[in-house]
Amino acid sequence: MTSNLIVYLIAIPLFSSAALLLAGRKANKWGHLLGTLASASSFGVGAYLFTQMLAQPAEERAMTQKLFTWISVGSFNVDASLLLDQLSICFVLLITGVGTLIHIYSISYMSHDLDRRRFFAYLNLFIASMLLLVLGDSYLNLYVGWEGVGLASYLLIGFWNQKPTYATAAKKAFVMNRVGDLGLSLAIMIAFASMGTVSFAGIEEAAPKASTTTLTAIGIMLLIAAAGKSAQFPLQAWLGDAMAGPTPVSALIHAATMVTAGVYLITRSNFIFDAAPTAQLLVVIVGAITLLFGAVIGTAKDDIKKALAASTMSQIGYMTLAAGLGPAGYAFAIMHLLTHGFFKAGMFLGAGSVMHGMNDEVNMRKYGALRKFMPITFITFGLGYLAIIGVPPFAGFYSKDMIIETALNAGGIKGILLGSITLFGAGLTAFYMTRVMILTFTGTKRWDDDVHPHESPILMWLPMAILAIGSVVSGYLFTRGDALVHWLEPVVAAHEHGEHTYLLPPIVVSGLALTMVLIGVSIAVMMYVRRPVENVAPESVSALTKIVRQDLLQDAANEAIFMRPGQALTKTLIAVDEKVIDGAVHGVGTMAIGSGSGLRKSQTGYVRTYSALILVGAAAIVLGIWVITQ
Amino acid sequence: MDSANYLYLSALLFTIGAVGVVIRRNAIVVFMCIELMLNAANLSFVTFSRINGNLEGQVVAFFTMVVAACEVVVGLAIIVTIYRSRRSASVDDANLLKR
Numbered sequence: 203m204t205s206n207l208i209v210y211l212i213a214i215p216l217f218s219s220a221a222l223l224l225a226g227r228k229a230n231k232w233g234h235l236l237g238t239l240a241s242a243s244s245f246g247v248g249a250y251l252f253t254q255m256l257a258q259p260a261e262e263r264a265m266t267q268k269l270f271t272w273i274s275v276g277s278f279n280v281d282a283s284l285l286l287d288q289l290s291i292c293f294v295l296l297i298t299g300v301g302t303l304i305h306i307y308s309i310s311y312m313s314h315d316l317d318r319r320r321f322f323a324y325l326n327l328f329i330a331s332m333l334l335l336v337l338g339d340s341y342l343n344l345y346v347g348w349e350g351v352g353l354a355s356y357l358l359i360g361f362w363n364q365k366p367t368y369a370t371a372a373k374k375a376f377v378m379n380r381v382g383d384l385g386l387s388l389a390i391m392i393a394f395a396s397m398g399t400v401s402f403a404g405i406e407e408a409a410p411k412a413s414t415t416t417l418t419a420i421g422i423m424l425l426i427a428a429a430g431k432s433a434q435f436p437l438q439a440w441l442g443d444a445m446a447g448p449t450p451v452s453a454l455i456h457a458a459t460m461v462t463a464g465v466y467l468i469t470r471s472n473f474i475f476d477a478a479p480t481a482q483l484l485v486v487i488v489g490a491i492t493l494l495f496g497a498v499i500g501t502a503k504d505d506i507k508k509a510l511a512a513s514t515m516s517q518i519g520y521m522t523l524a525a526g527l528g529p530a531g532y533a534f535a536i537m538h539l540l541t542h543g544f545f546k547a548g549m550f551l552g553a554g555s556v557m558h559g560m561n562d563e564v565n566m567r568k569y570g571a572l573r574k575f576m577p578i579t580f581i582t583f584g585l586g587y588l589a590i591i592g593v594p595p596f597a598g599f600y601s602k603d604m605i606i607e608t609a610l611n612a613g614g615i616k617g618i619l620l621g622s623i624t625l626f627g628a629g630l631t632a633f634y635m636t637r638v639m640i641l642t643f644t645g646t647k648r649w650d651d652d653v654h655p656h657e658s659p660i661l662m663w664l665p666m667a668i669l670a671i672g673s674v675v676s677g678y679l680f681t682r683g684d685a686l687v688h689w690l691e692p693v694v695a696a697h698e699h700g701e702h703t704y705l706l707p708p709i710v711v712s713g714l715a716l717t718m719v720l721i722g723v724s725i726a727v728m729m730y731v732r733r734p735v736e737n738v739a740p741e742s743v744s745a746l747t748k749i750v751r752q753d754l755l756q757d758a759a760n761e762a763i764f765m766r767p768g769q770a771l772t773k774t775l776i777a778v779d780e781k782v783i784d785g786a787v788h789g790v791g792t793m794a795i796g797s798g799s800g801l802r803k804s805q806t807g808y809v810r811t812y813s814a815l816i817l818v819g820a821a822a823i824v825l826g827i828w829v830i831t832q
Numbered sequence: 833m834d835s836a837n838y839l840y841l842s843a844l845l846f847t848i849g850a851v852g853v854v855i856r857r858n859a860i861v862v863f864m865c866i867e868l869m870l871n872a873a874n875l876s877f878v879t880f881s882r883i884n885g886n887l888e889g890q891v892v893a894f895f896t897m898v899v900a901a902c903e904v905v906v907g908l909a910i911i912v913t914i915y916r917s918r919r920s921a922s923v924d925d926a927n928l929l930k931r
Contacts, residue, residue, distance in 0.1 A: 807930025809862070809923040814854045 203258065205265040208284040208337060210247050211294060215240045216330035222323035230319050234312075237322030238305040241329055245298035252291050260692055263288055266339060273342075280400060285339035289693040292536055292686075293336040293459075293466060296543045300458045301329050303665035307551055308450040310661035311558060321361060321448065328354035332459055336466055340401035341390045344467070348386060348431070351460050352379045358455060359447040371443035378440040382430015386467075389423035392416065406473040414478060421474050421481025424467055425488060432464025432518050435491040439756040441515055442499070445507040449554030452507055457514045458547040462539045465518065468525040469532050472694045475525075482526050486616075489523030490623045492516065495754060497630035501637070502750040504739050505564045506553045509638050510546070513590065516627060517542050523620065524605045527612055532694035533687040534604040537680050541597035544676050545589035548669030552583035555658040555666065556642060560649060566641040567737045570648040575655040578663045580643050582670040587639050589673035591632040591719050594712075597677030602628060604681070607711045621711075625718050632722025640730040648737040838879040845872035859911045859921045866907075870900045 218240030222233045229236070255263045264287035273280040286294070305325060312318045331350025338344040356379075360372025394400050396416045397408040409417060428434065433441035433456075444456050455461070468475060468485060475482045496516030503509035517538070524535035557564060559576055573580045589596035592603065606628065610621030649655070657663070680686040706714075739751075749755055804815075845868055852865030874893045881889025915921050 805930050807927030809926070810854055810857075817850055817854065 203262055203265045205251065205254070205267055205286065207247055207251055208265060208267040208286050209269060211244050211251075211298070212284075212330050212333045212337065214244045214247070215326040215333070219323045219326035219330060222319055222326065225319075227319075233319030234305075234309045234322045237319075237326050238302065238309060240326055241298060241302040241305045244329065244333070245295070245302050248291070248294040248298050251286060252295060255286075255288070255291060260688075263692065277398065278394070280340060280342050282343060283339040283401075284337045284343075285402065286337060287693055288689050288691075289466075289469060289536065290336045292540060292690075293462075294333060296540055297329060297332050297336070297459050300543055300547050300669070301325070301454055303668055304450045304454045304458075304547065304551070307453075307554070307662050307665040308448075310659050311450055311554055312448065315448075317361070321358075324354055324357045324361070325450075325454065328358065328455060328460070332463070335463055339403070340399075341386070341393065341405075342400045344470075345386060345390060348427075348463065349383065351431070351455075351463060352376060352383065355379070355444070355455050355460055358451040359444045361447055361451065365446075368446040371440075371446035375440040375444045378437050379430050382427045382437055382464075385423045385426025385430065389420045389427065392420050392423065402470065409473045409477055412477075417474050417478040418480045421471070421478040422484060424471050424474065425481060425485055428464030428467045428485075428522065429488060430464070431467070432461050432522065433492075433515050434464060434488050434519065434522055435495055438492060438495065438515055439753070439760055442508050442511050442753060445505070445511050449507065449550060449557060452511070453547045453550030453554065456511060457550050458543040461514060461518055462521070462543070465521040465525055465535055465539055468522065469535060469694060472529070472532055476528055482528060485526030486523055486612075486620065487526075489519045489521070489526055490620060491519070493519030493523060493627045494623060494630070495519070495756075497627050497634065498750055499753050500634035501630065502747055503634075504567050504641075506556065506566050506569075506638060506642060507550070507564055509566070509634060510550055510553060513631065513634065514542075514546055516631065517546065517590070520602060520605050520624065520627065523624065524608060527608050527620075529694060530611070531605070531608045533690045534601065534608055536690060537677075537686050538598075538601035538605055540680065540686075541589065541601045541673065541676050544669050544672035545586040545597060548666055548673055549583055549586040549590070551662070551666045551669065552579050552586065555579040555662055556583075556655075558658050558662065559655040561653050563649065563653065566638065567735060567739060568649050569642045570645045570735065571643070572647075572655055573643040576643075576657050578657055579666065582663065582666040583643070584639065585670040586673050587635050589677070591635050591723070592628055592715060593719065594716075595674075595678055597673045597675070597680075599712075600677030600681045603708075603712050603715055606715055607708055610706060610711060625714055628715050629718035629722040632719040633726045636723045636726035637730055640726060641735060645731070645735055648735065835879055835883050838875060838882075842872045842875040842879065845869075845875065857922045857924050859914070859923050859926075862923055863904075863907055863911065867900060867904070870896055 218236055222229055222237060225233070251265070255265070264285065266286070267284045269282040269284065271279065272282040305322070308318075308321065308325065312321050315321065328351065331347045331354055333347070335344055335347030335351055338347055356372050356376040359375050360369050363369040363372065390400055393405055396412055397405055399405060399408060426437075429437045441456060441461070445452050447456070475485065493516050496512045496514070496519055500509050500512035500516060503512055521535040521538050521542070524531035524538065556569065556572060556576065556579060559572075559579075560569065563569070585596070589598040592599040594600075602624075606621060606624040609624045610617050612620055743751075752758065849865040849867075849869035849872060852868065853862050856862050856865065874896050877889040877893045877896070879889070881887060881893075911921065914926050918925055
């Protein structure tokens with residue numbers, strides 16, 4: 203089926219972004235309205251296309267639209283085409299839906315910022331890029347969106363670039379993303395070299411004939427790409443610093459949408475990963491490491507946004523892990539992605555609302571007892587909290603439970619190991635999220651006297667409320683009759699529920715998960731409710747806590763492994779350039795100058811000297827000729 | 833008379849001219865020494881013309897005279913100009929074109 207409407211999904215926010223940037227200060231008065239309208243219209247188009255898809259039988263739901271022939275060289279043809287299938291529409295609705303809510307929120311949140319128009323232009327640019335990323339029908343089209351998303355993220359993290367640390371954070375995110383981008387471009391190149399095509403359909407067709415080595419190589423490169431964009435180990439270090447951006451950005455880009463691009467990439471490339479077990483195993487390992495890594499970091503963060511960022515990292519670890527489990531896990535990865543989109547965006551907006559009322563204070567040790575002052579924020583944040591820790595019947599319970607179950611049933615030691623990790627992660631999640639809740643909303647007030655906490659205006663709490671409703675009901679809706687699993691079946695190879703032999707019955711798994719959650723919550727309550735919370739982080743803590751506070755030394759490791767050797771290499775190269783290459787060039791010059799100044803001494807200015815030299819020279823020539831002819 | 837004697841004379845004249853150019857300071861004398869060298873060469877040309885029994889040497893001698901005449905015109909003009917500005921005809925005083 204073709205549809206001419208798909209392009210409007212991207213075009214509307216893109217043109218709005220261009221208009222806002224080009225119109226300059228003249229658009230300051232209405233820029234935010236245009237930006238929000240563009241995002242909302244895009245959502246409208248997406249919703250309309252969704253209803254059209256629903257009307258079709260399952261196999262015919264995918265829609266395509268060819269825009270133009272992009273590259274045509276010999277037998278290599280790339281069309282700029284869009285593909286809207288069951289997987290893309292999930293993302294389209296998430297991006298535009300959550301995106302629109304965050305636009306609305308930003309109208310109020312950024313109302314005192316002089317550059318609000320530019321902010322909305324970047325938000326629209328991000329929406330357009332992200333939509334292109336999920337709608338491209340080939341890796342090359344995806345790549346354009348992929349880079350656009352990276353750019354928008356850079357612009358938004360560094361939105362307040364008058365602060366040098368924020369500008370550095372933006373640069374850090376961009377550079378680490380570039381490492382991932384390199385993986386994606388290499389994957390595209392390998393795919394083109396070995397299969398001669400870069401479109402999803404073409405590669406899916408060619409994949410069974412390709413060698414396992416090729417597919418593994420492509421898979422690993424795609425994993426690096428996904429790790430960069432989704433802040434997965436070992437490219438995770440940028441996400442925490444990315445919180446330098448305005449809070450709506452953290453909600454939209456670094457929680458709900460952009461960071462899920464890696465999960466999308468892996469799910470979209472299911473035909474590659476299913477045929478490359480090694481790459482798939484690596485995906486699982488990366489997911490498992492990140493899951494624990496993020497969760498552990500989250501336990502020691504006092505900055506509310508950084509705690510949520512660590513939690514994002516951990517939750518995306520869950521998704522990556524699920525996506526690495528093959529056909530059994532793709533649907534659950536996407537399900538967790540969607541539910542996470544609701545509750546994490548909701549909680550980030552809640553954090554923004556708290557900051558709004560607390561003079562932009564982010565240190566949770568300076569919060570406390572905000573429940574009374576911000577009841578709506580407390581309720582919406584609380585619903586998100588219940589969803590993320592996985593309390594039934596909230597959204598996170600369904601999606602996370604499915605992942606834990608799938609991990610446990612992966613078979614053999616792998617299954618037991620992954621199951622334990624996901625269960626332990628669930629416990630950690632419960633601990634650090636409870637900690638955030640307690641420190642922020644309960645206990646005694648610890649803020650300074652000049653802070654007057656107050657509830658945020660309706661434009662801010664309304665999006666939070668809608669997202670909170672999403673985090674309550676979405677899990678139930680997605681799992682009712684396996685709705686999402688069946689919906690995604692045509693895209694990701696179908697997985698029939700019940701064909702596995704279960705390691706543990708689902709009800710036991712749920713019980714175990716809930717026990718872990720209960721333990722996590724109890725420990726947090728014991729640590730932060732029973733004991734008074736100090737308003738500065740205590741110094742006398744164990745070495746482990748100190749390491750965790752430094753993000754498990756991720757920056758130190760990066761600096762030791764990549765930055766310093768890189769700097770040493772650069773310095774060596776500079777030295778080689780200055781000493782050897784410049785030395786050779788300057789040497790030739792110095793030699794010419796030296797010989798010149800030596801010979802210059804023969805120029806005395808005395809005619810008689812010259813004539814004598816001429817005479818001697820002529821005599822020498824005559825003598826030479828005479829000697830030769832003799 | 834043996835033609836070789838003319839060549840010896842020519843060589844002698846040339847040597848006198850060359851030595852004069854190198855050791856004398858007065859520009860006019862240097863100039864005359866140059867003329868002497870040119871004419872020594874002319875004498876050789878003419879002598880070889882006679883030895884070989886053809887006219888080529890004599891023709892070249894005429895060319896040399898023409899060149900010498902031109903050179904005198906230009907050279908004397910330079911010497912006079914230098915003398916006017918420096919009040920000196922010594923070649924060693926005109927040594928600005930160094931280094």
